[in-house]
Amino acid sequence: MNTHRIGVRETASIGIIFIIAKIFLPFQRSLAEIGGTAAWIIALIAAMLCPLTWWSIRGVLRHASGGSTLIEATEEIWGPWLGTIWNLVYFTFFFTITFLVLREFSELLASDILPRTPMNIIMIAMLIPIAVVAYAGLEAIGRFCWSAAGLIVASVVIVLMGGLMTHFEPDALLPFWGTGRSQVLSLGLVKSSLFSEMLVFGFLLPRLRKTSQWPKAAWWCMSVSAFTIFITTFVYLFVFPYPTAIRLNVPMFELSRLVIFGRWIQRLESVFLISWLICAVVKLAIGLYCSAATLSQMMKLPKVQPVIFPLALLVYACSILPGSEMEAVLWDGQYLRTYGSLVSIGIPMLTWLLGMIKSKLKGQQT
Amino acid sequence: MRRFLRAMLALPMVGLPLLSGCWDRLDPENMAFIMAVGVDPGPSSNFIYTFAVAMPKSSNAAAGGDSSGGSQEQIVDVFSQEASNLTAALMASQSYVARRLTLIHSKVFVLGESLARKGVMPVLGEVVRNDEFRRTVNVITTKGRADTFIHSIKPTMEKDINLWFELELDPHNIGAVTPHHSRFHDFIVDMERPGTGATTILSAARPDIERGKARIADEDSDKKASQPIEGDQYAGTLHRSGETPIDFFGSAVYRGERMVGFLTAYETIMMNMLRGEFEKTTLEFRDPSDEKLTLSIIMSAQKKPDMDIKRNKDEIEVSFKVRMEGDLIGSFSKLDYTLPQNQKKLETSVEEQLRDRTSKILDKTMHQWSTDCFHIGNHVRATFPTLQDWYAFKWRDHIKETKYRLDIRFQMRRHGDQVGPAVEGDKMNLK
Numbered sequence: 001m002n003t004h005r006i007g008v009r010e011t012a013s014i015g016i017i018f019i020i021a022k023i024f025l026p027f028q029r030s031l032a033e034i035g036g037t038a039a040w041i042i043a044l045i046a047a048m049l050c051p052l053t054w055w056s057i058r059g060v061l062r063h064a065s066g067g068s069t070l071i072e073a074t075e076e077i078w079g080p081w082l083g084t085i086w087n088l089v090y091f092t093f094f095f096t097i098t099f100l101v102l103r104e105f106s107e108l109l110a111s112d113i114l115p116r117t118p119m120n121i122i123m124i125a126m127l128i129p130i131a132v133v134a135y136a137g138l139e140a141i142g143r144f145c146w147s148a149a150g151l152i153v154a155s156v157v158i159v160l161m162g163g164l165m166t167h168f169e170p171d172a173l174l175p176f177w178g179t180g181r182s183q184v185l186s187l188g189l190v191k192s193s194l195f196s197e198m199l200v201f202g203f204l205l206p207r208l209r210k211t212s213q214w215p216k217a218a219w220w221c222m223s224v225s226a227f228t229i230f231i232t233t234f235v236y237l238f239v240f241p242y243p244t245a246i247r248l249n250v251p252m253f254e255l256s257r258l259v260i261f262g263r264w265i266q267r268l269e270s271v272f273l274i275s276w277l278i279c280a281v282v283k284l285a286i287g288l289y290c291s292a293a294t295l296s297q298m299m300k301l302p303k304v305q306p307v308i309f310p311l312a313l314l315v316y317a318c319s320i321l322p323g324s325e326m327e328a329v330l331w332d333g334q335y336l337r338t339y340g341s342l343v344s345i346g347i348p349m350l351t352w353l354l355g356m357i358k359s360k361l362k363g364q365q366t
Numbered sequence: 367m368r369r370f371l372r373a374m375l376a377l378p379m380v381g382l383p384l385l386s387g388c389w390d391r392l393d394p395e396n397m398a399f400i401m402a403v404g405v406d407p408g409p410s411s412n413f414i415y416t417f418a419v420a421m422p423k424s425s426n427a428a429a430g431g432d433s434s435g436g437s438q439e440q441i442v443d444v445f446s447q448e449a450s451n452l453t454a455a456l457m458a459s460q461s462y463v464a465r466r467l468t469l470i471h472s473k474v475f476v477l478g479e480s481l482a483r484k485g486v487m488p489v490l491g492e493v494v495r496n497d498e499f500r501r502t503v504n505v506i507t508t509k510g511r512a513d514t515f516i517h518s519i520k521p522t523m524e525k526d527i528n529l530w531f532e533l534e535l536d537p538h539n540i541g542a543v544t545p546h547h548s549r550f551h552d553f554i555v556d557m558e559r560p561g562t563g564a565t566t567i568l569s570a571a572r573p574d575i576e577r578g579k580a581r582i583a584d585e586d587s588d589k590k591a592s593q594p595i596e597g598d599q600y601a602g603t604l605h606r607s608g609e610t611p612i613d614f615f616g617s618a619v620y621r622g623e624r625m626v627g628f629l630t631a632y633e634t635i636m637m638n639m640l641r642g643e644f645e646k647t648t649l650e651f652r653d654p655s656d657e658k659l660t661l662s663i664i665m666s667a668q669k670k671p672d673m674d675i676k677r678n679k680d681e682i683e684v685s686f687k688v689r690m691e692g693d694l695i696g697s698f699s700k701l702d703y704t705l706p707q708n709q710k711k712l713e714t715s716v717e718e719q720l721r722d723r724t725s726k727i728l729d730k731t732m733h734q735w736s737t738d739c740f741h742i743g744n745h746v747r748a749t750f751p752t753l754q755d756w757y758a759f760k761w762r763d764h765i766k767e768t769k770y771r772l773d774i775r776f777q778m779r780r781h782g783d784q785v786g787p788a789v790e791g792d793k794m795n796l797k
């Protein structure tokens with residue numbers, strides 16, 4: 001089988017888009033709800049814990065056969081039974097991200113952009129390009145991400161600057177500890193789930209040509225993602241100070257709607273929406289690909305493609321499970337973004353630990 | 367054959383995303399763009415919503431061709447609807463408005479005076495949820511009823527209602543006599559914070575101007591009267607005749623969700639100055655050489671003012687450090703203010719008058735109305751470690767006892783196109 005290779009830039013871009021796409025959802029609002037004026041501290045702590053995922057994935061891959069993905073390595077280290085259970089957890093994680101984010105983006109479009117369009121048409125209209133992009137494979141996804149990442153990050157920065165110039169509240173980050181020091185610090189640890197999508201590196205790292213490229217790709221991804229997530233939260237609090245910050249449905253969208261300079265520069269949200277929707281489609285394509293890759297590797301299939309379209313149907317079916325927009329956001333905040341770090345940090349760390357023990361025992365025997 | 371079948375299968379897959387925009391297509395010819403929304407209290411715990419819809423140019427042309435007698439072309443269509451909320455009002459209005467009503471281009475949200483005094487949060491809370499309503503819409507509080515105000519929207523110089531609103535509501539354009547930030551976003555953000563006094567543009571309809579009954583008083587009967595300062599008036603009391611029968615002058619101040627009073631244009635400019643939002647404008651002052659006369663200075667801020675807070679438990683002292691500069695642009699005085707000793711006299715007098723005016727507005731808003739229009743609360747909040755401590759402090763209850771100190775300096779920079787005063791030839795004395 002011909003394994004397609006990707007470069008450092010493509011790898012980092014895939015990781016960046018997979019992680020930062022959540023800034024277009026109500027993530028800043030949920031941080032402001034729990035942290036108040038200290039929401040930025042939660043984002044900062046979560047960013048500082050992000051390297052744990054990278055180190056544990058690297059550790060797992062180093063203790064498995066060369067060229068193995070995270071899924072293959074997990075099964076190799078844990079054995080067929082326990083390994084499959086953990087891989088099922090990984091699959092559930094990627095699958096949940098995909099269908100929940102699809103639902104949330106569709107709700108965003110339905111409430112603000114296309115209010116008269118039926119929800120299922122919006123979801124199918126998004127799902128078709130997602131499935132096609134995922135079907136094209138990781139190399140195509142990587143190239144697409146590399147070309148789109150700059151545009152997306154640039155549009156975010158422009159919107160943030162425009163928002164700040166339109167409305168800026170001094171002292172918006174004070175009181176410093178927001179809802180309380182112990183709450184903010186503990187939630188910072190819990191919300192390390194914001195970077196759980198780093199788990200995609202379990203599929204990306206084996207595709208790099210050299211092992212020496214791994215740290216470069218990972219650190220670029222973590223730096224840009226952490227910066228983007230932090231800066232959007234930070235600026236959001238200045239433009240929409242507490243308690244207004246906890247009331248908005250889609251923070252970045254409202255920020256883009258607020259931008260107004262005189263008569264000529266206003267109503268820019270439709271321009272930014274294009275790049276943000278591209279980001280959403282790419283993120284969901286990566287999520288679908290990871291789910292399909294996990295499943296195909298668990299089932300020892302030679303190719304990922306046959307699983308893509310059936311999984312896409314399953315994603316559609318599951319995305320209509322939440323009864324409302326509020327329920328979808330609740331599932332995302334209460335489950336995915338609370339327990340996600342157990343999957344992205346906990347399981348790889350355990351696997352790495354077991355891999356180290358097994359290697360040492362093997363070394364002693366020989 | 368296989369390729370052909372694959373292509374046929376791909377067609378619906380490609381076609382469906384392209385059709386997803388069909389439901390929400392917006393045809394401008396089928397839309398009625400609401401430019402202004404006014405709200406007054408209704409008869410049964412509900413509201414009366416008045417809408418000003420931009421008149422489509424094609425309808426205007428058809429109407430203009432039939433009219434005779436040179437009547438003014440109608441650029442807005444105004445109607446009112448009684449309803450419990452804005453969405454219900456729009457739905458009911460749709461029964462008699464052929465085009466689809468939309469708020470996507472609305473410019474102004476007008477609150478009637480009686481509604482403003484009762485409390486506006488229910489109205490704002492409902493409107494802010496509407497996906498078509500933008501937070502960049504300007505909020506205006508009008509004296510009297512909002513429907514009267516909207517019926518008075520009859521621009522004389524503009525045919526484009528959108529342009530007229532944008533020019534009228536831009537503080538940069540209208541001499542900074544209104545709050546610098548009066549958008550819905552600023553209004554609701556201020557209202558949602560404890561103790562803060564939200565402000566809006568103050569306006570008033572002028573039925574006397576519309577009926578042609580407004581007349582500026584003739585030659586003064588009292589020759590000993592001081593020259594009045596125009597900025598010390600409210601919207602609705604400007605001595606004028608002609609032009610659009612609407613005044614935008616001054617601001618309305620809210621304590622929480624209820625309007626508590628008005629500020630004159632001058633007071634509004636002082637408020638903007640203390641907030642760090644001073645827009646270059648002309649200010650009138652009493653002439654130090656003759657108190658009956660006024661002089662005009664084009665004033666601008668040298669830099670943003672410094673606001674310093676000192677909190678000792680419940681005692682708060684705020685100090686403002688303001689640095690202004692200006693060009694002397696109008697003077698009746700025979701004194702030559704370009705000479706150093708006279709310039710110093712003018713600067714000292716202007717500083718005193720600015721201090722006096724800012725003291726008055728601080729006393730009026732903070733000590734009399736118990737409302738913080740200067741975002742002092744933002745700085746006080748910084749002295750607390752957590753939000754719980756800040757909210758427990760109850761800033762509103764401490765505003766009345768807050769002390770203030772003012773350090774205002776003014777420097778005259780230029781003197782216009784005349785160096786000394788114009789003097790009648792027979793009275794000139796060359797020594």
